[in-house]
Amino acid sequence: QVQLVESGGGLVQAGGSLGLSCTASGRTLSITAMGWFRHAPGKEREFVARITWRNSNRFYADSVKGRFTISRDNAKNMVYLQMNSLNSEDTAVYYCAAATGYRSGSARPEAYNYWGQGTQVTVSS
Numbered sequence: 001q002v003q004l005v006e007s008g009g010g011l012v013q014a015g016g017s018l019g020l021s022c023t024a025s026g027r028t029l030s031i032t033a034m035g036w037f038r039h040a041p042g043k044e045r046e047f048v049a050r051i052t053w054r055n056s057n058r059f060y061a062d063s064v065k066g067r068f069t070i071s072r073d074n075a076k077n078m079v080y081l082q083m084n085s086l087n088s089e090d091t092a093v094y095y096c097a098a099a100t101g102y103r104s105g106s107a108r109p110e111a112y113n114y115w116g117q118g119t120q121v122t123v124s125s
Contacts, residue, residue: 001026002024002100004022004117005022005023005025006094006118007020007022009120012086012123015086017082017085018086020036020081020083020094021078031099032052033052033111033112034105035047035112036048036049037094038094047061047107047108048064048070048081049061049064050070051070051071052105058070067085068083069082088124093120093121094121095118097114097116099112100114
């Protein structure tokens with residue numbers, strides 16, 4: 001089992017920045033990749049970014065590319081999401097996800113088997 005806890009959400013003005021953190025605990029040695037997803041009211045859950053645990057291979061959704069940065073600290077079992085140039089379209093509950101074992105993580109939610117409880121990000125215009 002892997003437990004994930006997100007932190008860092010809040011209210012920010014359009015054009016501003018916000019950083020999210022996710023702390024993993026439990027069987028963290030089994031983690032192969034971690035990702036961030038978001039879910040806005042009336043929309044489907046959306047992939048944001050992913051990073052692999054071994055070599056920090058990153059990829060991003062087109063909607064956040066160039067504005068968001070995902071990073072990790074294996075020693076602390078943490079993954080981060082730095083969000084810059086935020087706009088109202090970024091308002092959502094953000095979820096941290098972990099892929100373990102044979103899973104390598106991808107843009108599909110099905111590629112992850114552990115999820116955090118989510119943290120709200122609200123961008124005011």
